[in-house]
Amino acid sequence: MQEKKKKAPIVKVMSFNIAHGLGMDGRVDLERTAEVIEDSCANIIALQEVDRYFSDRSSFMDQVGWLSERLGMYAAYGPNINIAPQDSRRSNHQYGNVILSKSPIIFSENHLLTQVYCPFGNNEQRGMLETVIEIEGSYVSVFNTHLALKEDELATSVDEMLMIFKNSHFPKIIAGDFNAAPSSIHMQKLHHRVKDVFLKMKRGDSYTYPSPYVSSVSGEVFQPATRIDYIFADHYVEVIQVATIKTAVSDHLPIVADMILTNVKVNDKVRAAKVHITV
Secondary structure (H helix, E strand, O other): OOOOOOOOOEEEEEEEOOOHHOOOOOOOHHHHHHHHHHHHHOOOOEEEEEOOOHHHHOOOOEHHHHHOOOOOOEEEEEEEEEOOOOOOOOOOOEEEEHHHHHOEEEEEEEEEEOOOOOOOOOOOEEEEEEEEEEOOOOOEEEEEEOOOOHHHHHHHHHHHHHHOOOOOOOOOEEEEEEOOOOOOOHHHHHHHHOOOHHHHHOOOOOOOOOOEOOOOOOOOOOOOEEEEEEEEEEEOOOEEEEEOOOOOOOOOOOOEEEEEOOOOOOHHHHHOOOOOOOO
């Protein structure tokens, strides 16, 4: 009897810059963030601007652990800012990217990207979190990043990201806040290696920043004006549908994509890889 071919798994991926839970009303409320994630029914979530014992702006809360427990998901964290506290008994003040998953995360590594120093402006350390997730016996590499606003640093970061992608042997999904419009030459360079799933579905007008808000002065309603949040995938991933979620729980709108993953054989090197997931 001929063995029935295994059906490729379907995943829903979200990318969401949560601004440490700071809503457009000026309140920090991570429960509202969790509800948006939960209502999306996404099973892989890439979050940017997540605090872990960072400062009083988020009440020194471990937002990674809280979201993981609240949503019942595995979590991997990539702290790009990691400051030792004055009191050695306390945990480091951290800020960075998170990947949450309903399926097991079997490998995690945070890649710090090269900084381009500027005497004026933001010199924040940027990074890209890499994970390998096991879904119904298949494996997918999921990357999450939050890139710089500076043109020269953005160019360097994209080149470094493309080099990192070469080392993955599984279907690739890349999500994050890229701080660049689709017409940017840096985004065009990415398009040569991976597909922008919103462009693939002819939804390039799905703006994500800033979230809709009402001016406290004039009462005028402002709508998102640009698209800087993305989900990319390689040719092993088939895109079914995409959407932007309307919400005011952050200054960015979350985006989601339903995708089918091509089955890939188990890689013994990945099975043997040391898991270093900081949750």
